[in-house]
Amino acid sequence: MKTELTLQDRSYTLYRYPKLSNEQLQAWDAGDEYLINHVEQLGLASDSRILILNDSFGALSCWFSSQHQVTTLTDSFISHKGIENNLALNQCRDIKLLTSTDGWPQHIDLVLMQIPRNNRYLTWQLNQVRRHYGEHCPLIAVNKAKEIHSSTLKLFEKYAGETTTSLAWKKHRLVFSKLNSDRLSSIDPYTTWPVQEESLTLGNLPNVYSGESLDLGARFILDHLPADLRYRDIIDLGCGNGVLSLKLKRLNPEASVTAVDESYMAIASAQHNFTINQLDQKNCQFIANNCLDGFEGQSQDLVVCNPPFHQQQAVTDHIAWQMFCDAKHVLRSEGELLVIGNRHLGYDKKLARLFGKHKVRLVASNAKFVILQATK
Ligand SMILES: C[S@@+](CC[C@H](N)C(=O)[O-])C[C@H]1O[C@@H](n2cnc3c(N)ncnc32)[C@H](O)[C@@H]1O
CATH class of the missing domain: 3.40.50.150 (Vaccinia Virus protein VP39)
Structure with missing residues (x-):
């Protein structure tokens, strides 16, 4: 099982958490790679404030921490542990690690998202992203192409704003939203x-x-x-x-x-x-x-x-x-x-x-x- 994420001229060693001796699964997916390659082409100013949602085991957090100020928010204790361990293993710069029940950070330049399975959670996150940030802050999300249905894109349109998608690459697709939906009222989380x-x-x-x-x-x-x-x-x-x-x-x-x-x-x-x-x-x-x-x-x-x-x-x-x-x-x-x-x-x-x-x-x-x- 592969543990080296090598892209462009950089390499990270990444493990899932908990680390199993007979692990069959990689700690990142092609969606992470697609997102990284895309964002690197944007030529962001260094020290941009990036919010990463639902990073699984830290591939995105490790990668972007090298040149940017990263805040990562997930609902998973296991992801938290995986992210912390992989940041330490790769001697990455510190990031701010938040749980899904923490308050959202205030000033963010770019939001990256691994699209969650659960549509209620996706809807809530899109609503939070729209409410906290504006059109100056693009949202780029990723998932397997077969998981991005027209109903998924409707949620992005409704709760985030104008939405387009990329071509598929290694069976994954990117979703780009401008945060300009006029639906600003808060969704009841419960x-x-x-x-x-x-x-x-x-x-x-x-x-x-x-x-x-x-x-x-x-x-x-x-x-x-x-x-x-x-x-x-x-x-x-x-x-x-x-x-x-x-x-x-x-x-x-x-x-x-x-x-x-x-x-x-x-x-x-x-x-x-x-x-x-x-x-x-x-x-x-x-x-x-x-x-x-x-x-x-x-x-x-x-x-x-x-x-x-x-x-x-x-x-x-x-x-x-x-x-x-x-x-x-x-x-x-x-x-x-x-x-x-x-x-x-x-x-x-x-x-x-x-x-x-x-x-x-x-x-x-x-x-x-x-x-x-x-x-x-
Ligand atoms: C089938 S649900 C059961 C939920 C609830 N007890 C019920 O009966 O409706 C399994 C629960 O295990 C949690 N879970 C999954 N992996 C876990 C882990 N490694 N440690 C602790 N809880 C975990 C999930 O988040 C989920 O809430």
């Missing part, structure tokens, strides 16, 4: 809806997983969350909007509940949802993290997990595996991991490998999902 059967209201910031309706897996596992005084310390791993944490706290009011996700917007939404549902936050924590990196071993009684099977654009099961390994590490003896997954994902085998076959039991199943419990 999408809020009720889960009637649970008497809960869920607010979802734009990049939260399943932010427009309850995930089907979550709906199923909600009916199987346990209540017991022996659960003193509980983790909701990959908490999204926090729906499982909320119910766990209701069922186990004395327990400490820790909601963990790699999306800053998920963490902010989970905390917001404790507030709007008037749940006691005294023993609760909301932590942006990669799985349970750095968590103390033997410190928890229950870990509940509805794992992801995507990391950015890539379909992968290494995150679920990492989550299960980390859960085992943090559980006390006799502690339990409760997992929901699609039937076809084979989590039963993974858990049996890790915990032992007779320590894994089927809690419930339906046509689509299984809920499994593994005891340490």
Whole structure:
């Protein structure tokens, strides 16, 4: 797998985060290369103020930091770590690294964007970019050509301004917008809806997983969350909007509940949802993290997990595996991991490998999902 990004007369060594020994995927894509080549041809004044949105692992941040003042904003804790590590590895100049819930920088000359998968997040970012900057500040975005639909370009037109596109290069296309849309009013960042059967209201910031309706897996596992005084310390791993944490706290009011996700917007939404549902936050924590990196071993009684099977654009099961390994590490003896997954994902085998076959039991199943419990 290639780790050297060499363009023009410069080279950077770039790794994804976390760094895997058998990594199959590169830390940048042809879209990053297209954007870099294009911007280099513009002959920007040195020290231009560039805002980079959604840089995956720092290819853009590393490259542009050499001659410009870079601010990078992403929603991903994993991207943050990847960007920091790659900047350090390549001895790059400092940049300003922001999360998606930070305030936006004031004076920017150029915005570069890796177009996010999620249209609600794209819409919100375009609205923020337009509101904060004006026609003097071009926006150049990139994605795979097949992901740029006419509906995508309509969002750019509506929320950013006049929009054109480039020819495709290595299956990617650039999108150029002038920030001159007259739609300046702010979009409400929260999408809020009720889960009637649970008497809960869920607010979802734009990049939260399943932010427009309850995930089907979550709906199923909600009916199987346990209540017991022996659960003193509980983790909701990959908490999204926090729906499982909320119910766990209701069922186990004395327990400490820790909601963990790699999306800053998920963490902010989970905390917001404790507030709007008037749940006691005294023993609760909301932590942006990669799985349970750095968590103390033997410190928890229950870990509940509805794992992801995507990391950015890539379909992968290494995150679920990492989550299960980390859960085992943090559980006390006799502690339990409760997992929901699609039937076809084979989590039963993974858990049996890790915990032992007779320590894994089927809690419930339906046509689509299984809920499994593994005891340490
Ligand atoms: C399938 S969703 C589950 C969300 C929520 N718990 C539910 O049941 O609706 C998986 C969540 O895992 C988060 N996630 C993905 N990779 C992660 C990682 N490495 N560490 C922590 N969370 C991660 C995603 O952001 C997403 O919110």
